[in-house]
Amino acid sequence: MLGCSTERKLRLQIVSILPAGRAWELLYLLTLRDFKLRYQDTALGLLWSLLKPLALGAVLFVALRFFVRIQVDDYHLVLLTALFPWIWFQTAVLLSTPIFASNGPLLKMVAFPRYVLPFATILNNGIHFLLAIPILVILLLVSGQHPNATWLIGIPLLASLQLALLMGVILLIASVDVFFRDLEHLVEVVLTMMFYSTPILYPLDQVPDSWRPVLLINPMTSLIEAWRDLLMSNTLPGLDLWPALVFTLGALIVGFEVFRRLEPEFADAL
Amino acid sequence: MRSETTAAITVDQLSKHYYLRGHAQELKTALLSLPAMLFNRRGRQEFWALQDISFSMKRGEFLGIAGPNGSGKSTLLRVIAGISTPTSGTVTVSGRISTLLELGAGFHPRMNGRENALVNAVLLGLSLDEAREALPSIIEFSELGDFIEQPLRTYSSGMAVRLGFAVAVHVRPEILVIDEVLAVGDAEFQSKCFGHLERLRQDGVTVIIASHDLPSIQRYTDRAMLLDHGRIVLEGPPANVLHEYLTRIFGPGEKAEVKG
Numbered sequence: 001m002l003g004c005s006t007e008r009k010l011r012l013q014i015v016s017i018l019p020a021g022r023a024w025e026l027l028y029l030l031t032l033r034d035f036k037l038r039y040q041d042t043a044l045g046l047l048w049s050l051l052k053p054l055a056l057g058a059v060l061f062v063a064l065r066f067f068v069r070i071q072v073d074d075y076h077l078v079l080l081t082a083l084f085p086w087i088w089f090q091t092a093v094l095l096s097t098p099i100f101a102s103n104g105p106l107l108k109m110v111a112f113p114r115y116v117l118p119f120a121t122i123l124n125n126g127i128h129f130l131l132a133i134p135i136l137v138i139l140l141l142v143s144g145q146h147p148n149a150t151w152l153i154g155i156p157l158l159a160s161l162q163l164a165l166l167m168g169v170i171l172l173i174a175s176v177d178v179f180f181r182d183l184e185h186l187v188e189v190v191l192t193m194m195f196y197s198t199p200i201l202y203p204l205d206q207v208p209d210s211w212r213p214v215l216l217i218n219p220m221t222s223l224i225e226a227w228r229d230l231l232m233s234n235t236l237p238g239l240d241l242w243p244a245l246v247f248t249l250g251a252l253i254v255g256f257e258v259f260r261r262l263e264p265e266f267a268d269a270l
Numbered sequence: 271m272r273s274e275t276t277a278a279i280t281v282d283q284l285s286k287h288y289y290l291r292g293h294a295q296e297l298k299t300a301l302l303s304l305p306a307m308l309f310n311r312r313g314r315q316e317f318w319a320l321q322d323i324s325f326s327m328k329r330g331e332f333l334g335i336a337g338p339n340g341s342g343k344s345t346l347l348r349v350i351a352g353i354s355t356p357t358s359g360t361v362t363v364s365g366r367i368s369t370l371l372e373l374g375a376g377f378h379p380r381m382n383g384r385e386n387a388l389v390n391a392v393l394l395g396l397s398l399d400e401a402r403e404a405l406p407s408i409i410e411f412s413e414l415g416d417f418i419e420q421p422l423r424t425y426s427s428g429m430a431v432r433l434g435f436a437v438a439v440h441v442r443p444e445i446l447v448i449d450e451v452l453a454v455g456d457a458e459f460q461s462k463c464f465g466h467l468e469r470l471r472q473d474g475v476t477v478i479i480a481s482h483d484l485p486s487i488q489r490y491t492d493r494a495m496l497l498d499h500g501r502i503v504l505e506g507p508p509a510n511v512l513h514e515y516l517t518r519i520f521g522p523g524e525k526a527e528v529k530g
Contacts, residue, residue: 021397022392022395022397025392025397029388033381033385036381037380037381040380105372106375106376108348108353108371108372109348109353109371109376110369110375110376110393111351111352111367112393264354265355267348267353267354
């Protein structure tokens with residue numbers, strides 16, 4: 001009977017207790033902590049963030065270029081300019097899906113803005129992606145292409161969009177995962193399916209016309225294509241990006257609403 | 271803000287129930303219960319953890335909560351701290367609240383004591399600048415010495431709780447909520463903690479502590495509360511409440527021991 005109004009009242013109180021900007025400071029601290037911890041005690045450290053995507057890229061290149069004999073110019077660039085942002089997406093989703101469910105003790109014992117947990121993971125993986133961009137620059141220069149000033153607008157634009165997309169999607173699935181742990185396994189399956197159905201291994205113009213609308217349902221299709229256009233041909237994203245924009249907006253609304261409704265139950269469910 | 275007339279904590283007719291979830295969550299039941307969880311909460315088995323709890327605390331009051339395991343102590347503290355939501359009734363808290371509900375909640379085993387203390391202080395409510403400023407004092411209070419540079423996984427549980435307590439009291443709360451955690455520290459540190467709580471109380475900090483350490487409750491708190499099966503059984507001067515508690519456990523024969 002009183003449940004709903006009580007919740008709201010309590011939430012307002014919590015918000016008013018928190019000093020302004022603490023959520024941001026917490027986000028900074030947790031992102032920094034994740035960043036430090038990822039390669040702590042490893043000999044190669046940050047180099048792993050370059051080596052892992054490059055190793056995957058190399059084996060995909062050999063298999064598809066020489067064995068399948070895909071006919072695409074500068075195929076290594078076509079592949080890597082899509083693979084790097086994809087790995088950000090995939091790693092962030094994989095690591096964030098169980099982030100509420102696996103932080104039970106913390107969520108049960110401390111009152112703090114919980115959305116900073118997945119946000120920190122997404123940001124941290126975004127930083128690793130940005131740090132890998134110089135490798136792309138070197139490969140582009142070797143192939144006689146020159147990045148230009150459009151990158152300065154394009155990269156923040158696409159990175160923000162991908163950040164927002166990830167935040168919406170992850171708030172939804174990480175919240176539901178607290179009550180329905182199957183989601184972690186489901187997410188793995190869906191990510192593998194998305195890896196092949198997003199134009200990463202092939203550019204979108206290689207896809208038969210009849211299949212293109214199907215691929216465009218996947219919000220990552222237009223986003224990955226936009227990354228490739230920007231990084232390979234210095235083209236700023238245009239209206240083609242609409243599926244990703246619409247999906248991001250929807251994901252943010254649904255994600256925040258589901259999070260808002262389920263969050264009060266986290267402490268009891270874990 | 272810190273006026274003497276306003277209560278620090280007012281709990282009014284607070285009740286809280288949990289839904290018991292079946293262990294074998296089948297796909298069908300899980301999927302069917304999801305919309306129910308999102309839109310309404312009917313149709314699941316309930317367990318009342320707290321029933322009709324009402325009390326209020328003045329600023330600077332030191333309240334001890336006793337009661338057997340499963341009596342609702344931790345649930346009550348969690349609801350007061352805003353971590354868990356009440357099913358009905360209201361909790362009104364005025365002032366910055368800090369919690370020490372579990373030793374090292376949020377500590378990361380691979381980070382050193384210093385880094386953990388900083389993150390923990392911000393988690394508990396300090397701003398980053400305040401936390402940086404408080405860090406030397408936190409480290410000194412924890413008495414960890416050179417261990418502060420070692421990763422948390424090398425700490426004993428007593429050392430972790432020292433650091434946890436040091437952070438919690440440095441958050442400069444107006445209200446401090448503590449669950450049974452101090453028991454892990456050694457006797458000397460425990461008495462230091464209670465001594466520090468005593469000083470906080472004199473500074474006007476409101477302290478609420480759930481503990482099985484009955485002698486300490488009797489010695490330090492102004493008021494005690496006995497919980498059983500989610501209800502307040504008795505509330506009043508610590509000596510009376512603890513006497514009643516022990517009487518319930520051991521029968522009337524043990525009176526003398528408590529009073530002494």
